[in-house]
Amino acid sequence: MTDRIHATYLIETAADPAGAVAVMAGEQSSGTFMKLPGETDALRERSGARIERIEPLESTDAPSLPGAMASGNGVYARATVELSWPLENIGPSLPNLMATVAGNLFELKQFSGLKILDIDLPAPFFERYSGPKFGIDGTRKLSGVHDRPLLGTIVKPSVGLDVAGTAALVDTLCAAGLDFIKDDELQANGSFCPFEDRARAVMDVINRHADRSGSKAMYAFNITGDLDEMRRHHDLVLELGGTCVMVSLNSVGIVGMVEIAGHSQLPVHAHRNGWGYLSRSPALGWSYIAWQKIWRLAGADHMHVNGLRNKFCESDDSVMASARACLTPMSTDHPCLVMPVFSSGQTVHQVAETFSGLGSNDLIHAAGGGIVGHPDGVAAGVSAMREAWEAARLGISAPARAADHPDLARALEFYRP
């Protein structure tokens, strides 16, 4: 914990790194591209960004991004850089944090690469923002799932089902024993499947199954929208006995998230769609380690992290680092732990490695085809996935567990490793 705002970056520059970082620190605080009469030593001492460290990394021979100063000797230095700012510059404000740690600096001519790797926030941020209201414990309590991941799936087709079709599918999923079901992020409040009708029909099904089985599937209704609409839809879900709402972070932004999470009496399932445009260039944008802290503090309870051997471009190392970050305390007094949500091309084959990599069962494991595509049906798919996690928990291999669990045996055989 610190009393200043800290941020760590990967930089790449044709210039001397120390000089380039001085420009960066100036641009993000009291300096500009020319000397200013008002920038006194006292002012700079009070408000200037401080360079905490510059750790050289291996250099490269070509610029990662165009537009920057060219290197005279063909060398582009790379380094890890940490800056800090006095909290008093902006106060404990998440929106204003953005301009300071991730504002104009990505465009500076000094840098042919610049990525924000991490942030560290002083205590007053944790007093001003509430963080997750439910987090891991609250999600387990509401779902009644303990000692294993919540096993989930996504309503598919992502968009296009009408209300009756959605409810019929949810009926099948609840009958099969899924713990968690979510709207796809493409499913919102269009006239093909209006939110209110969908929520009523889906909750009728879920409540009926809960009355029968005693356990209520947690359904993450996508309430992403304008603020009044989000509040209204949250209130409806709450009134109908629902236990989760979903929001697309890049759609609503920080102010939208702070407002709806502040209003919410249900866990907020935070979807990261659009994450690719923030992260996919290795030399530009955001690392998930930095980014997820903002949304946890803003009130997310579940955060998407992709999955091992996913259908997208992200490496397994990156996925596991993201998930571990969600389970790493942000501060001693305010850990703000959230449930990582694994999804994308998931089957029983990723379970052992997910468990060993994370060192925890505190996650939502969502699979589409990996559960509903089981050759013996959805219930067999759920059973197979549950047994794969039980094997992991017991420290035995999935094939060993499969010896007397035929659903798991079929799944291990049916899905490609």
Add this chain to the structure above:
Amino acid sequence: MTDRIHATYLIETAADPAGAVAVMAGEQSSGTFMKLPGETDALRERSGARIERIEPLESTDAPSLPGAMASGNGVYARATVELSWPLENIGPSLPNLMATVAGNLFELKQFSGLKILDIDLPAPFFERYSGPKFGIDGTRKLSGVHDRPLLGTIVKPSVGLDVAGTAALVDTLCAAGLDFIKDDELQANGSFCPFEDRARAVMDVINRHADRSGSKAMYAFNITGDLDEMRRHHDLVLELGGTCVMVSLNSVGIVGMVEIAGHSQLPVHAHRNGWGYLSRSPALGWSYIAWQKIWRLAGADHMHVNGLRNKFCESDDSVMASARACLTPMSTDHPCLVMPVFSSGQTVHQVAETFSGLGSNDLIHAAGGGIVGHPDGVAAGVSAMREAWEAARLGISAPARAADHPDLARALEFYRP
């Protein structure tokens, strides 16, 4: 105008472009990575994304981004691609538009490059969102500046001045005749320079000069913050007789912007800091042409576009394309025109080219050192910039105009072209 949602992309793929685009269209609508029983022909016909066109571009021999499928023959095809979706999938919702046109697609394994180039929205979006309340006409009316750009500057040092220091600087700037002054985006509501005290002190100065000169400088107060705080600060600025508020778009997000612009009775000056992480990779993220449409519809009145020969990495062609976009109607009935804001390393030397490139005087031209650093003082700096614009308007060269305008002559000589 269309009755569907359209988006245009630059793609780069090792695969056959038609096949890769089919995956993209599926991922962003009714398909997924495996065949689904529920994805009937009727459903796909109703809700599937439609491929409107694929126009091949020159291919490349190396992937722009890592993580994608590799090419067997070393060829990475590029193309311009247009998709469309039925409005009924999501309704006229700006937040939900994001997941549809800019969601998971940036991470698909098929693409070693993917950038969103443009969007085109059907009429109901313009009924649901109000767009700029002031725009160009409202800004000119409030500022009293006609037939030329608003000449502006930014309070510098960006952060670190206290309230008295800020007011003293604004006093100098008003005395010099600036039309427009703004907080830096780093200046928020920290304890070094609390918003309320700053607003009161600055508006005291501005109102005093307005009483004297008859023209009131437009000051863009940075109200970026949590929603209640933004509303409260807007209301204070309005009460004090201020004429503009500023918001950092990437800090507040779409919901924050829709809320504060809906609430605002003053022009909203929209700052794009962070734009670099969205745009700087040529093969990833957003083009400004697409991005600015979202914020105009959400209610921005002024939009930052960088400046010619700026201190950042952006090319002049890109800057002018951005600025022209701001002055291009979004629809016949709802043009949503906004004032482009040119800034970054601006002096009298960029005026002629800015005017000829834009074909309009409808802009805010903000300069720091380019005005306040004039060797004969700030008033001479304003006078020089004004005469440079008058020369452009009259169709004569700046040196010709400088013959009997010594402030301009000094500026042309002092600043490096």
